[in-house]
Amino acid sequence: MADMLPPVLLVGCGNMGGAMLDGWLKEGLAPSFIIDRHRPSVPAPHHLVRSADEVPDSFHPGMIVLATKPQKVDAVMSAIAPFALRAPVLSVLAGRRSGDLADRLTDALPAGSPMPVVIRAMPNTPSSIGQGMSVCYALPAATPTQRALCTRLLRAVGDVAWIDHEDQMDVVTAISGSGPAYVFLLAELLEETGVAQGLPPALARQIARQTVAGAGALMIQGGMDAATLRRNVTSPGGTTQQALEVLMAPDAWPAALATAVRAAARRSRELSGASPVS
């Protein structure tokens, strides 16, 4: 019991909340409340409720984790605000600024209540298998103990880094938050290309998936930088060089990725309500 993760009040258990919950359940999580309209069940001794109003007042979470879509969080503020006087709030919402969330919670509390502590994190879905990447930011009001608790929860599902400037969260979101989708797209396109160029579908799928997975694992386990690993595959005058001359042309992947990341970061800024910058 001593090593268990603290009880959480998880608000929203879809793709991202579910990925974190899967990781926490594997690590051992103290009895927690999960609020979600769709999740079919959670294992005992955890409790699944369909609405924030169903969480008993007697519940004392160690951390409240906000994982609804950014546009849907305001609807739960008044129900969860009383719990935010007992525990810090960890928001994984793209875009929504920590100060804005703290203000919304404060507005939902009786006048004179202390301001709840909100910590922001941008995790990603490989958290479900303990391979996540989470980047965190806290306003100065967060105590070292609250920051450590946040690190502990997110470390249980992968790597954790902290930033000192909340503005950086938009680019972080565009790279590590959305990034798994770019990698899955690479696997999809390799598979489709293999089929289009004559491979049996099952073989195209197998080689695309294992190539993406194996390359990622080699980069992490081998500790070499990505450029060295790329060069190690690229025999002078060989096949890879031909492909990379296409992909690395300035107007190909370098331009496409920079444009894509800028677009995602811009959307993150829009979700915050801030005026977009390019």
Ligand SMILES: NC(=O)C1=CN([C@@H]2O[C@H](COP(=O)(O)OP(=O)(O)OC[C@H]3O[C@@H](n4cnc5c(N)ncnc54)[C@H](OP(=O)(O)O)[C@@H]3O)[C@@H](O)[C@H]2O)C=CC1
């Ligand atoms: N998906 C990802 O890879 C990542 C997502 N994020 C962030 O995580 C958050 C969640 O994203 P994601 O998991 O993809 O979204 P999902 O829509 O998959 O999950 C959110 C869940 O919360 C439920 N929910 C919302 N409001 C309530 C409510 N009041 N009562 C009960 N259930 C509720 C939703 O139900 P319903 O649909 O009916 O509203 C849904 O099941 C977003 O803010 C996103 O920015 C961060 C990093 C990565």
Ligand SMILES: O=C(O)[C@@H]1CCC=N1
């Ligand atoms: O697409 C989104 O808005 C969320 C945030 C990062 C990943 N998914």
